[in-house]
Amino acid sequence: MSQVTEYSDKVMDHFSNPRNVGEIENASGVGTVGNAKCGDIMRMYLDIDDDRIVRDAKFKTFGCGAAIATSSMATELVKGKSIEDAMTVTNKAVMEALDGLPPVKVHCSLLAEQAIHAALWDYAQKENIVIDGLKPPVNDIEETEEYYQMPGE
Numbered sequence: 001m002s003q004v005t006e007y008s009d010k011v012m013d014h015f016s017n018p019r020n021v022g023e024i025e026n027a028s029g030v031g032t033v034g035n036a037k038c039g040d041i042m043r044m045y046l047d048i049d050d051d052r053i054v055r056d057a058k059f060k061t062f063g064c065g066a067a068i069a070t071s072s073m074a075t076e077l078v079k080g081k082s083i084e085d086a087m088t089v090t091n092k093a094v095m096e097a098l099d100g101l102p103p104v105k106v107h108c109s110l111l112a113e114q115a116i117h118a119a120l121w122d123y124a125q126k127e128n129i130v131i132d133g134l135k136p137p138v139n140d141i142e143e144t145e146e147y148y149q150m151p152g153e
């Protein structure tokens with residue numbers, strides 16, 4: 001992916017018209033993560049059925065425009081996936097689906113990824129199961145420093 005300096009049409013669309021904003025009552029899993037540097041917070045709700053398929057996903061955020069757009073896309077991507085496949089909704093996958101993000105906004109996409117992981121973790125704890133590759137959530141995503149960076153960053 002080449003370096004992106006502006007918001008793509010898809011980012012603008014998901015920012016102006018975010019999908020899946022809100023809460024799920026009695027959600028199967030809820031995860032909240034924050035980024036201490038910018039102070040933004042993301043909460044993700046997942047509804048997971050008995051076949052362990054994500055039937056619905058909603059989010060609420062005190063986040064910037066890029067956080068809103070990436071969470072909107074992330075919820076769209078995660079719906080209909082098995083809990084294992086939900087792990088493939090990484091910040092890289094979300095950014096690619098949005099045709100990229102400016103480098104300074106890449107960290108925002110990690111809020112969505114980590115909030116999904118935190119909600120899956122909550123679900124796994126309740127169900128007493130292990131999801132391959134899933135790690136316990138961290139309070140501040142900057143602690144991980146493992147997220148995908150755009151080339152040239």
Ligand code: FES
Pocket residue numbers: 035038039040063064065066067105107108111
């Ligand atoms: Fe904090 Fe975008 S600046 S999530």
